[in-house]
Amino acid sequence: MGKAYLEIEEVAKLESAAEYLRDRLLIRLLFHLGCRVSEALALRVKDIDFRRGSVTIEHLKSRIKLSCPGCGARLGKGHKFCPVCGDKVEKAVAQEKEHHRYRTLPVDEVTLGMLKEYIGRGGAVERHSEKCLFDLRRNRAWQIVKDCAERAGIPRLVNAESGKTHNVSPHRLRDAFAVHAVKADDSGDGLRLLQEHLGHRSIVTTMKYRKVSGEEQKEWYQKLWS
Numbered sequence: 001m002g003k004a005y006l007e008i009e010e011v012a013k014l015e016s017a018a019e020y021l022r023d024r025l026l027i028r029l030l031f032h033l034g035c036r037v038s039e040a041l042a043l044r045v046k047d048i049d050f051r052r053g054s055v056t057i058e059h060l061k062s063r064i065k066l067s068c069p070g071c072g073a074r075l076g077k078g079h080k081f082c083p084v085c086g087d088k089v090e091k092a093v094a095q096e097k098e099h100h101r102y103r104t105l106p107v108d109e110v111t112l113g114m115l116k117e118y119i120g121r122g123g124a125v126e127r128h129s130e131k132c133l134f135d136l137r138r139n140r141a142w143q144i145v146k147d148c149a150e151r152a153g154i155p156r157l158v159n160a161e162s163g164k165t166h167n168v169s170p171h172r173l174r175d176a177f178a179v180h181a182v183k184a185d186d187s188g189d190g191l192r193l194l195q196e197h198l199g200h201r202s203i204v205t206t207m208k209y210r211k212v213s214g215e216e217q218k219e220w221y222q223k224l225w226s
Contacts, residue, residue: 002158006176010154017152023144025118030170032111034177037141037170045124045131056104103199145170178209
């Protein structure tokens, strides 16, 4: 059976296979930030804080679940009063919407250096009166990652649940980041920080990476006989 996720060495090969600095940077950001492809493609130069070594990401996957603080009833984004208990909920709705709009992620020195070089070489593009890192559509980003994987000789990956094989894609780089993080620290605190970093609303979504890393069941089984 094939592999379910990319190892660090394979991501390094993938990055080396990129023919342009832009493509190398895209692959590096997807893996080192663990961000979604839509978030990487939306990055602006002003989102990067070189002094603090961080990147602020707009959380574009905004399926915000709002509920009334008083009775727990489901709310829509436009609600000013709870449709069930009648309480004023405008403030709670605004806070919840604001809370999930952005997350600030730390960036390692090598990635910051690559960002600096890319921007210095004039790689950033003007879009809607703002300097954006990339002028790429989602399908083009997928094609770049797929082509680099083929050049690097990285085989297709197997979906652990369905058993189907898939091309190496931007989301597989996000998965690789998450599995790498879980292998480094699968404590409660480690998983909570990973949840925050990935922008998951539920810890259940983050926990699937413990399963994918393949260590959890093995360790559990060994403990039975130790």
